[in-house]
Amino acid sequence: MPIQGLEVLQSSASLRGQNTGLRVLAKVSKYIDTSTCIGCKACEVACQEWNDLPVVPTQQVGTYQTLPTLQADFWNLIRFNEQEFEGGLAWLMRKDQCMHCADPGCLAACPAPGAIVQYANGIVDVNAENCIGCGLCETGCPFDVPRFSAKTGKMSKCTLCVDRVDSGLEPACIKACPTGCLHFGTKEDMVELGHARVKQLQANGFANAMLYDPPGVGGTGVVTVLAHGDKPELYGLPKDPRVPLSVTFSKRILKPLGIFAIGATLVGLFTHYVRTGPKKPHDDNPPRTGG
Amino acid sequence: MAHVVSPPNVGHADAAIAVARSLEDVEVGDRIVRHTLATRLMHWLVGTSFILSFLTGMPIWTPIFGWMAALFGGLQVCRWLHPFLGVLFSVGLLWMAASWWSQMVMSGRDMEWLSPAYFAKYLRFESTDPETGKYNGGQKALFWIALLGGVALFLSGLVLWFPGVFPQALREVSWILHDVAFIAFFLLIIGHVYLAIADPGTFESMVDGTVSKPWARLHHPRWYRDVTGEQRK
Numbered sequence: 001m002p003i004q005g006l007e008v009l010q011s012s013a014s015l016r017g018q019n020t021g022l023r024v025l026a027k028v029s030k031y032i033d034t035s036t037c038i039g040c041k042a043c044e045v046a047c048q049e050w051n052d053l054p055v056v057p058t059q060q061v062g063t064y065q066t067l068p069t070l071q072a073d074f075w076n077l078i079r080f081n082e083q084e085f086e087g088g089l090a091w092l093m094r095k096d097q098c099m100h101c102a103d104p105g106c107l108a109a110c111p112a113p114g115a116i117v118q119y120a121n122g123i124v125d126v127n128a129e130n131c132i133g134c135g136l137c138e139t140g141c142p143f144d145v146p147r148f149s150a151k152t153g154k155m156s157k158c159t160l161c162v163d164r165v166d167s168g169l170e171p172a173c174i175k176a177c178p179t180g181c182l183h184f185g186t187k188e189d190m191v192e193l194g195h196a197r198v199k200q201l202q203a204n205g206f207a208n209a210m211l212y213d214p215p216g217v218g219g220t221g222v223v224t225v226l227a228h229g230d231k232p233e234l235y236g237l238p239k240d241p242r243v244p245l246s247v248t249f250s251k252r253i254l255k256p257l258g259i260f261a262i263g264a265t266l267v268g269l270f271t272h273y274v275r276t277g278p279k280k281p282h283d284d285n286p287p288r289t290g291g
Numbered sequence: 292m293a294h295v296v297s298p299p300n301v302g303h304a305d306a307a308i309a310v311a312r313s314l315e316d317v318e319v320g321d322r323i324v325r326h327t328l329a330t331r332l333m334h335w336l337v338g339t340s341f342i343l344s345f346l347t348g349m350p351i352w353t354p355i356f357g358w359m360a361a362l363f364g365g366l367q368v369c370r371w372l373h374p375f376l377g378v379l380f381s382v383g384l385l386w387m388a389a390s391w392w393s394q395m396v397m398s399g400r401d402m403e404w405l406s407p408a409y410f411a412k413y414l415r416f417e418s419t420d421p422e423t424g425k426y427n428g429g430q431k432a433l434f435w436i437a438l439l440g441g442v443a444l445f446l447s448g449l450v451l452w453f454p455g456v457f458p459q460a461l462r463e464v465s466w467i468l469h470d471v472a473f474i475a476f477f478l479l480i481i482g483h484v485y486l487a488i489a490d491p492g493t494f495e496s497m498v499d500g501t502v503s504k505p506w507a508r509l510h511h512p513r514w515y516r517d518v519t520g521e522q523r524k
Contacts, residue, residue, distance in 0.1 A: 013354045111351045112366055132370040134351065135454030139462045148455055246463035250470055255353055258474040265478050269485045272414065279416050279490045281505030 006166050010118040012110030027102075027122035028165060030174065031183040031190040032095050033197055033225040034235060035206075038179055039064060039078055039093040046176035047076035047097075050161060070096060072149030075158040076173055079236045083228075090228070094235040095173070095182070098145045098158035100124045100221025105243035108251060109140025115155075122187065122221045123160045131155050142217060142241035160221060187221065194223045201227055216242040311500030316425070316518050322501040323518055325425075331497055333390055337383035341480065344380050347373040348473070374452040377445065384441040387434075395426060395434040404428025421523060425514040433479055443472035 007023050044066060047053070053073050058066045063080040070077050081092040104124045107116040115130035116137060126137075126146070131154040137146040138155075146155045161171035169175075170184040183193060194211035201209035210229025213219050226232055232239055303309035307322035315327045326334070347369040349356035360366045403409055404420070405428050412418045413429070426434075450457045450465035457465070487493050492506035507515040516523060 013357075015354060111354075113354050113357065132351075132367050134370050134451075136451075136466070138454055139459065139466065144459075244459075244463055246467050250466055254467070254470045254474070258470065259353070259355065261474060261478055262481070265481050269481065269489075273485075273489050276414070276416060279509070281492065281503065281509045 006119040006121065006123075006162070008114075008117045009120045009122075010104075010107060011114050012107045012116040013113040023120055025120040027187040028160070028184065028221065029100075029122070029187040029190040030160070030171065030222045031185070031193050031225075032222060033181040033194075034092065034094050035197075035201060035209075035225060035227045036179050036181040037078070037093045037095065038181075039080060039091075040178060041066065041078050042176040042178060043095060043173035043182065044074075044076050044078060046172040047158070048074070050164070050172035051075065051159070070145060070147055070157075072147040072151070072156045075156070081234055081236070083234050092228070092234055094224065094237070096145075096236060097173075097222065098124065098160070099143050099217075100158075100160055102218030102220070103243060105140035105142055105217065105247060106137035106146050107140075108243050109136040109247045111136060119162065121165070123162045123165065124221070125159050125162050126155050126157060128152065128154045128156075140244060140247045142238055142243065187219075187223075190223050194225050197225050198229075201225070212237060214238075214241050216240050305499070307501045308499045315500070316514075318504075318519055319501070321504060323504060323507050323515070324500055325496040325502045325507075326500045328500065330390055331500055333383065333386045334497055337380065337387055340376055340380040340383050344373060344376040345477070347376060352470075352473075374448060377448045377452075381441060381445045384438060388438055391434055395431045397428065397431050397435075401428035401431050405432055421512045423511055423513055424517075425511055427511070433483060436479060437476065440472050440476040443468055444476070447472065 007025075048055070053075070056067065056071065056074050059068060061068050063082065065078065065080045067074055067077060075097055077096045079094050079096050081094075083090045083092055100123055102122065104116070104118060107118060107124060110116045111134060112130050112132045115127055115132065116124065117127060118124045133148060133153040133155065135148050135155070138144075138148065146157045148154075149156050161169070161173075164171055165184075174182045174184040183190060185193075191211065191213065194213070198209045198211050206227040208230040209225070209227050212224040212226050212229065212232055224235075224237070226235060226237075228234055307319040307324060310317060310319045311324040311326070312328045315324050315330065317324050346359045347363055350358070350360035350366055350369055351373065357366070360369050363369055363372060400420070400422060404413070404423075409418060409420075410429070447465035447469040450461055451469060454462055487497070490510070492503055493510075496502045504515070504519070507518070512523075515521070
């Protein structure tokens with residue numbers, strides 16, 4: 001169901017799927033500072049509460065992490081990683097959720113018109129009523145975020161609390177964060193905040209600190225400050241995420257090529273028929289008897 | 292193997308059709324039985340399951356063909372139905388393999404049929420190979436390509452059916468394979484259907500199982516001689 005007051009910028013599997021919006025909206029973004037996250041999981045609880053998601057039984061994975069991975073009914077997961085460095089141990093935590101890419105692989109991969117949309121403010125959302133539950137968005141996502149729900153037969157993921165944002169509120173996870181490691185605002189402001197924090201970290205001895213806003217997917221609607229920015233994999237983030245080549249190849253090359261080949265074959269055979277005609281036996285059939 | 296069946300007293304208006312229920316490669320009156328009922332049912336299973344798979348798959352492939360989904364009640368239905376139709380298609384292909392495998396073994400002469408020069412002659416209706424048997428080189432090649440394409444479509448389709456079960460790399464490979472196998476397969480099938488419809492007398496062999504003698508002499512001369520016992524002129 002499209003959100004009132006939010007126009008669709010891009011829509012999956014739609015012929016005029018791009019730049020359909022008239023209103024001018026600022027792109028929004030979450031800001032996550034992994035270096036000040038204390039792993040309290042208040043954001044996990046807030047996400048479940050606001051989105052009316054059930055209490056999910058936790059699983060023991062050997063760390064404080066609630067579940068091994070995101071689930072169809074669990075959209076916000078703090079990932080814990082104990083990493084040994086020279087001179088000590090680092091306890092790395094990162095809030096994992098949909099990254100709301102500017103160039104979303106899920107949307108590119110989706111074959112169902114309007115099932116995945118990107119609103120004019122940059123939020124990428126799943127419209128359950130259009131979703132056919134094929135799971136191709138899972139293949140298209142470089143961050144392994146969308147999840148198929150066996151209960152609904154549809155895909156689900158973080159909506160960036162589009163219902164709250166549309167009403168001028170910040171997402172539930174941001175609201176719940178006690179340390180201020182989470183912020184919400186325009187993408188521009190969040191990037192500025194991120195760069196300021198990165199500079200601070202660099203001055204404090206984290207030479208490789210960086211703001212994770214990967215250009216391979218056009219930047220993301222979630223910018224993440226990483227103290228060990230040279231190794232985003234330690235936080236469970238791909239180094240250079242891109243829409244998979246297979247998705248691009250299928251959609252941009254194979255599809256037009258295939259349609260052209262089918263059309264050309266039909267035209268060619270029709271031309272053959274009117275030029276060369278049917279291949280008739282020399283003597284005509286004698287009439288069939290009986291009947 | 293000259294084989295003439297005298298019109299039996301089967302209580303059917305057309306003796307050839309009655310014979311075609313269980314016998315093939317026989318002459319009945321002025322007709323020749325080309326395909327038994329079992330062969331025709333097998334081929335119709337392959338054909339209809341392919342067409343239904345096509346109609347449910349195209350709207351998932353690209354929204355340009357989204358209107359096809361309306362025939363089944365929407366894209367959700369297509370996503371649910373398409374894999375089952377694919378399984379049915381695969382069953383049909385297995386039956387086809389069992390029926391035709393030995394008849395479709397390709398000879399050197401069949402390979403020549405596939406050469407661009409001969410194929411061009413074929414398309415201009417100038418092919419005059421008197422040794423073309425019951426199936427020509429093109430038909431035999433189509434049989435093997437259909438089986439190969441069927442295996443590719445089935446295996447890649449299985450991965451696409453249950454994406455959660457398979458790793459990312461396999462899902463990506465399957466996606467491309469399903470696309471490529473479909474496009475190649477469909478182009479050949481367009482040609483196959485064209486020849487069946489555009490060459491008068493051909494389609495009937497898949498309906499009542501029989502063909503006329505002139506048709507057999509024109510398209511499959513060696514098979515015609517084998518069935519009728521007529522000597523090569």
